[in-house]
Amino acid sequence: MQAADPARVAWTTVSGHRAGRIEFKRLLHGTPGRPDNFELSLVRTFADYATPRHRHNFDQIRCCLSGAMNYAPRKDLVAGSVAYFPEGTFYGPQRMAGESLVLLLQLGGASGQGFMRYEDLQAGHAALAARGTFAGGIYRGPDGRPRDG
Numbered sequence: 103m104q105a106a107d108p109a110r111v112a113w114t115t116v117s118g119h120r121a122g123r124i125e126f127k128r129l130l131h132g133t134p135g136r137p138d139n140f141e142l143s144l145v146r147t148f149a150d151y152a153t154p155r156h157r158h159n160f161d162q163i164r165c166c167l168s169g170a171m172n173y174a175p176r177k178d179l180v181a182g183s184v185a186y187f188p189e190g191t192f193y194g195p196q197r198m199a200g201e202s203l204v205l206l207l208q209l210g211g212a213s214g215q216g217f218m219r220y221e222d223l224q225a226g227h228a229a230l231a232a233r234g235t236f237a238g239g240i241y242r243g244p245d246g247r248p249r250d251g
Contacts, residue, residue, distance in 0.1 A: 122151035140209035162187040169202035
């Protein structure tokens with residue numbers, strides 16, 4: 103069993119691969135490298151946060167606690183609502199109209215690949231940034247072509 107007091111957890115950023123400001127309070131964690139790894143976080147987005155249309159190789163369950171979290175054009179997760187984003191599901195582009203606070207559970211999906219630790223995401227971002235560029239939430243390799251993970 104795990105328990106966390108959000109008041110004792112600092113807001114942090116987890117990567118620089120997206121445009122705008124997003125902060126996480128990383129509350130509960132699974133075991134890195136396992137297919138059932140997970141992370142439960144409070145996520146705060148700001149009006150300048152934006153992403154291109156994208157997908158993940160893990161599942162997400164989002165519960166909006168305040169504000170509205172945009173997840174596609176004219177589609178918002180509003181306070182009190184919950185959404186399930188299965189592994190491989192495209193969503194976005196995201197454009198925030200204001201601040202939102204979301205309880206986010208990210209966990210391994212049907213592929214068995216698990217959920218990657220943010221430390222590994224940061225290392226991957228740094229390695230890719232050394233070879234290409236990130237702009238507007240999109241990575242372009244050394245040849246200048248956009249890549250979709």
